[in-house]
Amino acid sequence: MSPSKIPLAGVIGSPVAHSRSPQLHGHWLKTYGIAGYYVPMDVAREDLEMVLRALPRMGFVGVNVTIPHKEAVLEIADLVTDRATLIGAANTLIFRKDGKIHADNTDGYGFIENLKAGAPGWAARNGPAAVLGAGGAARAVVASLLDAGVPEIRISNRTRVRAEKLKSDFGSRLRIYDWVQAGNMVDGAALLVNTTSLGMIGKGELRVPLDGLSAATVVTDLVYAPLKTNLLQTAEETGCTAVDGLGMLLHQAVPGFERWFGQRPEVDRATRAAALR
Ligand code: NAP
Numbered sequence: 001m002s003p004s005k006i007p008l009a010g011v012i013g014s015p016v017a018h019s020r021s022p023q024l025h026g027h028w029l030k031t032y033g034i035a036g037y038y039v040p041m042d043v044a045r046e047d048l049e050m051v052l053r054a055l056p057r058m059g060f061v062g063v064n065v066t067i068p069h070k071e072a073v074l075e076i077a078d079l080v081t082d083r084a085t086l087i088g089a090a091n092t093l094i095f096r097k098d099g100k101i102h103a104d105n106t107d108g109y110g111f112i113e114n115l116k117a118g119a120p121g122w123a124a125r126n127g128p129a130a131v132l133g134a135g136g137a138a139r140a141v142v143a144s145l146l147d148a149g150v151p152e153i154r155i156s157n158r159t160r161v162r163a164e165k166l167k168s169d170f171g172s173r174l175r176i177y178d179w180v181q182a183g184n185m186v187d188g189a190a191l192l193v194n195t196t197s198l199g200m201i202g203k204g205e206l207r208v209p210l211d212g213l214s215a216a217t218v219v220t221d222l223v224y225a226p227l228k229t230n231l232l233q234t235a236e237e238t239g240c241t242a243v244d245g246l247g248m249l250l251h252q253a254v255p256g257f258e259r260w261f262g263q264r265p266e267v268d269r270a271t272r273a274a275a276l277r
Helices: 021-031 045-058 072-076 082-087 107-118 136-148 160-170 179-186 230-238 246-252 254-261 269-276
Strands: 008-013 037-042 060-065 092-095 101-104 129-132 153-156 174-177 191-194 218-221
Touching: 008 021, 008 045, 008 254, 021 037, 021 246, 021 254, 021 269, 045 060, 045 072, 045 092, 060 254, 072 101, 082 101, 082 107, 082 136, 092 254, 107 136, 107 218, 107 246, 107 254, 129 136, 129 179, 136 153, 136 160, 153 160, 153 179, 160 174, 174 179, 218 230, 246 254, 246 269
Parallel strands: 008 037, 008 060, 129 153, 129 191, 153 174, 191 218
Antiparallel strands: 060 092, 092 101
């Protein structure tokens, strides 16, 4: 990029109007006095490759990718990190100076950083993790928990075959529970994670019975609208450390911002406030 060019980045999805990433990155650009822009781009699947190839020529240094393009970009990218390949999806693209598109997945990084920040007492060696759901976000969470060294991951999904696919992709530390018995997973678990969309505004409620939950279990929800889901409310009432999902969204954005704009941004109270605006 020539020094006179203003660096541009953005988020590609469809729909994309609900994304909080423009507020978040806009806040960091302002905070660090960087003369760049971050824009939402609603792009249809059939236009995805053409758009991605054109963006670097317009001064874009990279983009975030969200639903429904996280899987499709893997086929378009020239270089894909091992973790994005394992997860089967990318959320961060870097447009390299040599014209190549580099795809990475930072969701797992964001998940672990959020956990470290919100539950400093949690450590991978503390014991089994119980994961509700087996969609795209669950794959990133499972990959990061295995990487962190969690001894066992219990997983339950409404559609069992999706959980079985995770076990066959991620290996023997995973144990599958039937969805109707998902509540049993919390017995002795050091961590409980909701990766389903249940509990989100406009979606159904998560109805997994949590009578076996103990105060020693750290509970986190990937859903961040509302910020305090019923799951986190129940966790707090039980005396558990409860970690909301907004922090994951903020932390997953850090590596992209740093690569694009050359500044590692801080995730602090002001960042949270900006993302919630
Ligand atoms: P996805 O691939 O569509 O997976 C959705 C998951 O929710 C699946 O496990 C699905 O089960 C389950 N589910 C949906 N409706 C259900 C129902 N009525 N009963 C039982 N299970 C149900 O979506 P995703 O990308 O993994 O995202 C999942 C959630 O995580 C979303 O709310 C998303 O906003 C959130 N998320 C948050 C962050 C963050 O930074 N905080 C990052 C990524 C995702 P089936 O397989 O049976 O359909």
